[in-house]
Amino acid sequence: MNSRSNIRLRILSEPIPGMTNKMIFVNIAVKDLPKSRAFFGALGYSFNEQFCDETAACLVISESIFAMLLTEPKFQSFTSKPLVDAKQSTEVLIALSCESREEVDAQVAKAVAAGGATYNDPQDHGFMYSHGFQDLDGHIWEVFWMDPSAIAQA
Template identity: 65%
Template sequence: MPMKIFVNLPVKDLSKSMDFFKALGWSFNLQFTDETAACLVISDDIYAMLLTHEKFKQFTPKEICDTSKATEVLTALSFDSREQVDEIVKKAVAAGGSLYAEPKDYGFMYQHSFQDLDGHSWEVFYMDESAIPAG
């Protein structure tokens, strides 16, 4: 079996968070979803477990990050085009998320970003590997 990644994210309102990510076009694996957790399917190998705060606290003795004051992590996802990057950000903002940085164009890479309903930061980008500077 290929390696997969499961990112665990605390959420304040599981139902609203699920609606937010559905608006981005992503789905959920209902086999691993209940009233305390939802398995967000981002791709065949990338998942996010959305966990209520109570459920999340069962996995760590540390405090949950206050995302209005600190960044816990930047989750970066690659897309196949600049248009797809802009579209996912547009969908995120329309679904109640927010921008936290202006798009950046590095020539070989185009990057944009949004925060979800709980302030988790998502970096989305397109990279044209043929345009990466040599050396």
């Protein structure tokens, strides 16, 4: 492993001072909110209905991580920058950890079965295994598994 990998593993395995109880809400523009809800539901995710309406859906990723699926007009109301087509360009790579290699493969298979697509081949780095999918709007979701013993050794 190079020093950059060691730093990344150290950050993942050590608490960051002052960062407890933080939550993250990733805002994502979608063309068809009902279809996006169905897509992520097929992957096994749920929604916090308190924060859902005809313009937004709060996708629950974990206790402290959420993705706000916003219709394009709703998303556009938060920024003066123009929207980009995620199928033509990449703004972000959303990376989510999995419990095993099998879960990585299962998530990608579910995404493809629900109408998404893969955009690369699985990557096996020994200590880390990853693959990813594009959702219905072309946003890239990386799913990965890291060997816990590699984290402990770092």
